[in-house]
Each structure stands twice: as structure tokens, then as C-alpha cells.
Amino acid sequence: MSYQEAELVNQADLAKSRSELGSAFLRILGYFREDGDKAIGAIEQAMRERSAVALVTPAHTLKGESAQFGAHRLSSMAERIEMVARRCVETREGPDELIEVVVGLRPCFTETMSLLDRDSNPLVARRPATFGRRSDAPQGFGRAI
Template sequence: MQQGVEIIDWRYFEKARAELGPGFIRILGYFREDGATAVANIKAAMHAQDPVKLIIPSHTLKGESRQFGAEPLADVAEKIEMTARQAVEEGRYPDELVPDVVKLEQLFGQTVAAFDERISPLKRRDRPTFGQKAANTVFGRSG
């Protein structure tokens, strides 16, 4: 992914958040679980050289990604789906999809991380990293 290219269209993300209301976090959790399963199934299908088994998980991931505004992820999933469908019709293995499957896995991880950052105020706070002294070491004590 090129730097500066937004991987989430936050308008669609916020629209889904408004439409789903209190169920939003639960549904987003399903996206995380289903998406991880879809990526694993796509990778397994590639290792098994089975283009038929690429179609359903890539189709599912495409639709769920678009619901939350993850267009680059949806685009890669769609390319995998369409290429797999064509390969099935032609009776061949779509080995040209290997780089796309790698990209899909990376984008899925980046997408989930972006969602987490957006929904969790705790993730936005600066936390001391290992080896750094905490800023307030005298809390509740005098000088």
C-alpha cells in the first residue's frame, strides 16, 4: 500500500456505526473473526491449489469489507474472487494470485488495526514503552 493512501473510507465506517447502533462493536467483532477465517481459508486454498475454494471466502470478505469502508481490502478480495472464477471456468490454477493473497493478508491486518484505533480511546493514549519512566511517579505522595 502506498504511503498516504487511506485504507478506510471513514464515511462508510461511520455510516455503518450509526446504522448498527449499539450492535456495531459486536458486528465489527464478527468482521474481525470472519475476516481472519476468510484470509486463512484463502491461503489454504492457494496452498492446496484449489481455485474453487478461493471463491466463497474472497466474496464474503469483499462484501464485509465494503460495509465498513475498507475499499482497498475489498478490491483485492474482489480480484481474487473474479480471477478464481475465471480460473475455474478455464480449468487452471491461478498462480498469478500469490502476490494478491499476500497483499490481502497484510491489508486485513492493517484494516483491523485502523478499526481498533478508531474505536478504542485507550489505543490513542500515549503509553510509556518498555524502558521509559512513567511521567507521574509520585501519584498520591508528596514530592
């Protein structure tokens, strides 16, 4: 499956990670945010320098950390970068074919983090759908209906 077809975040994997990490989940998610941003910056810099060698480690790191949170699309993109970069190192070619993937990496990371933040916010999870209202109450502010 290509990274374009990969699910942004797999909810079952995210729930499993949340369960396994317990009270450390939000702290580890914060580390992922910081590490992911650094890894993407390193990948972007390596691409500007056309350095396949410099692409491998941050892509490998991003792949594993993304997978831990069920972020399959981001993990697949990072895996593609890592595998192509490794091949380019072996064949002594430039990583030019990765430009499209690298350009899409930061927007995917931003979208992924937004979803992870929304789904991981303990306040959002506890708020009932009809907060402050009875479901049979009239709908209208300040007016008797």
C-alpha cells in the same frame, strides 16, 4: 481502480456503518475480525492447494464484509481474488497469478483492523486533546516555569 490505489478505510463509509449499526457496531466489528481471519486462512489454504474453486467463497465473503466497514483496499483485494478465481474455474486454469494479492491480504487485514479498532474505540473518541491540562498551563512536569 486497482486494489493498490484503493483507500485503506473510507471514513465516511465507516461513519455510515457505525450510525446504521448503532449499539451493535462493536459486536459486528468483532464478528468481522473473526470471520475475516477465517476467510483469509481459507484463501491462503486454497492458494497452497492451487484450488480456484476453494478461493471463491471466502473471497466473496471477505469482499462484502470489508465493504460494510468501508475497508476499500481489503474489499478490492478480495474482489480481485474472487473474480480471477471464478475465471480460473471457468477456464480450468490454476490461480497462480493471485499469489501476490493473497500474500498481501493478511498484512492489509491487520492494518485495516488496527485502524478500525483505533477509530472505533469509544474511549479514544471521548478523550480531549488536552486531557488533564489547561492549554495555557506551563508545560513541564513538577517544575515552576
